[in-house]
Amino acid sequence: MKIELGTWAVEGNEVDAAGRELAIEARGLVKRFDGFTAVDGVDISVPRGAIYGILGPNGAGKTTTLRMLLGIIDPDEGHRRVLGHDRPTDVARRIGYLPEERGLYPAMKAYEAIAFLAALRGVPLKEGRRRGRELLEENGLGYAADRQIRQLSKGMAQQVQLLGTLVHKPDLVVLDEPFSGLDALNQGKLERLIRQLAADGTTVIFSTHVIAHAERMCNQVAIIAGGKVPFAGPVDVARDRLRPQVRLETRAQDGPWRAALPADARHEGAFWHFTLPESGVEPLLRALIEGDAGILSLSIERAGLHDAFVAIAGEAAARALEANPEEEGRR
Amino acid sequence: MLSHRLHAAWVVARRDFVAVIFSKAFIFFLLGPLFPVIVGMMAGSIGATVQRDLDRPVIGVAMPAHEGDLMVVARDAVARQLDGRVPELVVLKRLRDGEAFDARVALGSGQGVAAIITGTRAAPVLTGTPERIDQWQGIVGLIAARAVEKAPQGYPIVQVAEVKTSVAKQRNEQVLTAQAGQVLLFLLTMLLAGMVLSNLVEEKANKIIEVLAASIPMDALFLGKLFAMLAVSMVGIAVWGSGYGLLVLVGQKSAPLLAAPAVGWPMFLALGFAYFAMAYLLLGSMFLAIGGLATTVREVQTLSMPATMLQLIVFFFASYALARPGTWIETASRVFPVSSPYAMLASAAQSSALAPHLVALAWQALWVGLMVRFGSQLFRRTVMKSGPARPRKAKRRKAVAA
Numbered sequence: 001m002k003i004e005l006g007t008w009a010v011e012g013n014e015v016d017a018a019g020r021e022l023a024i025e026a027r028g029l030v031k032r033f034d035g036f037t038a039v040d041g042v043d044i045s046v047p048r049g050a051i052y053g054i055l056g057p058n059g060a061g062k063t064t065t066l067r068m069l070l071g072i073i074d075p076d077e078g079h080r081r082v083l084g085h086d087r088p089t090d091v092a093r094r095i096g097y098l099p100e101e102r103g104l105y106p107a108m109k110a111y112e113a114i115a116f117l118a119a120l121r122g123v124p125l126k127e128g129r130r131r132g133r134e135l136l137e138e139n140g141l142g143y144a145a146d147r148q149i150r151q152l153s154k155g156m157a158q159q160v161q162l163l164g165t166l167v168h169k170p171d172l173v174v175l176d177e178p179f180s181g182l183d184a185l186n187q188g189k190l191e192r193l194i195r196q197l198a199a200d201g202t203t204v205i206f207s208t209h210v211i212a213h214a215e216r217m218c219n220q221v222a223i224i225a226g227g228k229v230p231f232a233g234p235v236d237v238a239r240d241r242l243r244p245q246v247r248l249e250t251r252a253q254d255g256p257w258r259a260a261l262p263a264d265a266r267h268e269g270a271f272w273h274f275t276l277p278e279s280g281v282e283p284l285l286r287a288l289i290e291g292d293a294g295i296l297s298l299s300i301e302r303a304g305l306h307d308a309f310v311a312i313a314g315e316a317a318a319r320a321l322e323a324n325p326e327e328e329g330r331r
Numbered sequence: 332m333l334s335h336r337l338h339a340a341w342v343v344a345r346r347d348f349v350a351v352i353f354s355k356a357f358i359f360f361l362l363g364p365l366f367p368v369i370v371g372m373m374a375g376s377i378g379a380t381v382q383r384d385l386d387r388p389v390i391g392v393a394m395p396a397h398e399g400d401l402m403v404v405a406r407d408a409v410a411r412q413l414d415g416r417v418p419e420l421v422v423l424k425r426l427r428d429g430e431a432f433d434a435r436v437a438l439g440s441g442q443g444v445a446a447i448i449t450g451t452r453a454a455p456v457l458t459g460t461p462e463r464i465d466q467w468q469g470i471v472g473l474i475a476a477r478a479v480e481k482a483p484q485g486y487p488i489v490q491v492a493e494v495k496t497s498v499a500k501q502r503n504e505q506v507l508t509a510q511a512g513q514v515l516l517f518l519l520t521m522l523l524a525g526m527v528l529s530n531l532v533e534e535k536a537n538k539i540i541e542v543l544a545a546s547i548p549m550d551a552l553f554l555g556k557l558f559a560m561l562a563v564s565m566v567g568i569a570v571w572g573s574g575y576g577l578l579v580l581v582g583q584k585s586a587p588l589l590a591a592p593a594v595g596w597p598m599f600l601a602l603g604f605a606y607f608a609m610a611y612l613l614l615g616s617m618f619l620a621i622g623g624l625a626t627t628v629r630e631v632q633t634l635s636m637p638a639t640m641l642q643l644i645v646f647f648f649a650s651y652a653l654a655r656p657g658t659w660i661e662t663a664s665r666v667f668p669v670s671s672p673y674a675m676l677a678s679a680a681q682s683s684a685l686a687p688h689l690v691a692l693a694w695q696a697l698w699v700g701l702m703v704r705f706g707s708q709l710f711r712r713t714v715m716k717s718g719p720a721r722p723r724k725a726k727r728r729k730a731v732a733a
Contacts (some may be wrong), residue, residue, distance in 0.1 A: 072544045073711065089548055097545040107350065119342045120546035122335070137657025161542075284694070 057320035117164030242303035257291025343555025504590030623710030649673035
């Protein structure tokens with residue numbers, strides 16, 4: 001139940017247009033640092049139980065947005081509401097956060113590090129230690145439970161911190177560039193873990209500059225570039241921003257059917273490539289058949305998130321995204 | 332929510348306390364006070380030796396025949412009466428009849444004497460620098476008089492009646508106690524504030540600060556860190572106190588005693604602890620705020636320099652006020668929050684009134700609260716900046732456009 005106070009609710013859970021409960025709702029978030037606007041009017045609605053991606057190149061404002069959502073820093077303008085509370089710090093115990101710059105106390109043992117992170121979120125130390133050992137065992141790191149963090153590899157320390165992020169069984173998990181620094185095997189493990197969390201009802205929001213991750217995993221994305229969010233919503237809707245592409249192969253080289261092709265049609269090899277006309281596929285097919293095109297094959301390809309990103313955020317943002325060496329390595 | 336904050340502060344304090352206590356740095360922390368003590372002892376020992384040498388000057392004697400020897404015997408008799416504070420006499424030369432002796436030449440030739448007596452017992456001549464002449468003219472006369480047997484052969488025994496102390500003496504001794512308390516307070520505070528600062532910088536370097544900032548309120552983080560170091564200092568004080576006690580026991584020597592403070596030792600120690608906590612919390616929160624502004628150890632050193640200087644000034648201010656009781660300076664030093672703990676501790680040594688301490692502690696606690704709040708807000712504002720640096724070209728363009 002939402003109780004309105006002026007224009008902003010003070011208690012209860014938000015719902016989106018589709019009537020789904022929202023884990024996070026942010027409106028018009030602005031953050032300036034020394035006169036530089038890092039985030040400029042960001043609107044985000046994250047449904048409960050969703051896997052939500054914040055996609056953008058480095059320096060686009062992803063981390064600052066997440067920090068505002070978590071209450072680490074306050075926005076200069078705008079409002080945010082997290083798990084039904086105006087002050088995210090009030091629900092800090094229900095949130096798990098993995099920052100982009102990972103960090104643990106080097107002298108702590110792995111299970112103690114998890115217990116410490118749990119204690120910060122209100123779990124008693126003894127229980128945290130028990131869960132720490134348990135989680136390490138479950139994730140194949142039981143042998144490292146008593147090793148100091150400084151004795152672990154970077155990847156292992158990162159896994160320990162991720163387990164520490166989840167140890168208190170949060171309702172909302174916020175991961176800032178979680179795939180960064182992980183090898184392919186561990187990226188796969190993390191993807192499975194995120195899906196499992198969402199299946200269990202946990203809301204997961206993560207930032208990434210890797211389109212493939214967002215496309216593969218997210219129900220919804222916010223595309224962020226230059227501190228602004230030109231698109232936020234379901235991935236399918238983002239892709240639908242672009243008309244599907246048609247690939248046509250015909251027996252006839254020429255004929256009256258050519259008039260059915262849109263103006264952007266181009267001939268490459270044996271195929272014609274063009275954007276599906278707004279009238280849809282049926283009138284196109286009819287015109288091709290009636291014009292004796294002799295259709296050998298016709299495929300309609302939906303636009304990928306990368307193309308959608310280019311269309312939404314612009315070529316410059318796409319180039320910035322592609323300029324990242326990690327991105328290059330993974331695509 | 333208060334319970335959440337306290338729990339969070341407790342989690343941070345426990346972690347920091349354990350981490351510091353079991354670190355190598357803590358050993359150095361414990362050994363820290365030894366260095367000034369050792370340096371002080373060495374300097375004191377060297378100084379004492381030099382002083383002893385300076386205090387045992389030798390006067391040479393060059394007189395006819397055995398007159399010089401008689402002067403030496405007379406000197407010993409006078410020295411016994413004057414508790415030894417009489418310069419040594421050494422016969423440089425026993426002059427034959429008519430033999431000349433140039434005392435000025437002898438003094439300049441490095442005979443190892445500070446002055447020379449020539450002439451006769453009845454008419455001695457003292458040659459030396461004006462200072463030495465001023466210092467020894469009377470005593471040489473006394474020795475010569477004794478040597479010619481004109482001085483009394485015996486001295487009456489003076490009965491003595493001691494009093495334990497006088498008002499003036501007591502006041503002076505309590506000022507010493509106050510000064511000692513202030514110095515100890517200052518050293519401890521500086522040592523610990525530096526530790527809490529380096530602890531925070533280490534956390535920034537470890538990148539764990541963001542996890543902490545996301546998990547718990549910043550003021551809880553501050554409080555936790557401050558109280559962890561306070562607990563560390565308690566361990567340090569316990570160790571130092573025990574070590575000192577052990578040394579006194581093993582060495583079978585009595586500890587140098589300070590005069591009992593006006594409020595009595597138990598209350599003075601209790602107030603000392605309270606004022607130490609306040610001084611440390613005030614300075615520590617200031618240093619933590621500085622730690623928030625800095626990203627590297629070098630930056631911390633640069634930024635903490637003014638705070639350290641300020642603390643020194645505050646300490647000198649409180650010490651200065653100690654010598655000016657009843658003036659506005661003393662009042663100001665008690666009211667100014669950062670100098671208040673020092674000034675009030677000194678007051679506890681000199682005045683038995685307890686009510687002012689309750690007021691002072693409440694006043695200081697209020698400022699601790701404000702400083703922690705302000706420090707944590709500043710820290711929060713400055714520590715979590717991210718995003719690209721503003722391009723200089725864009726800045727320049729904007730300036731040109733304007």
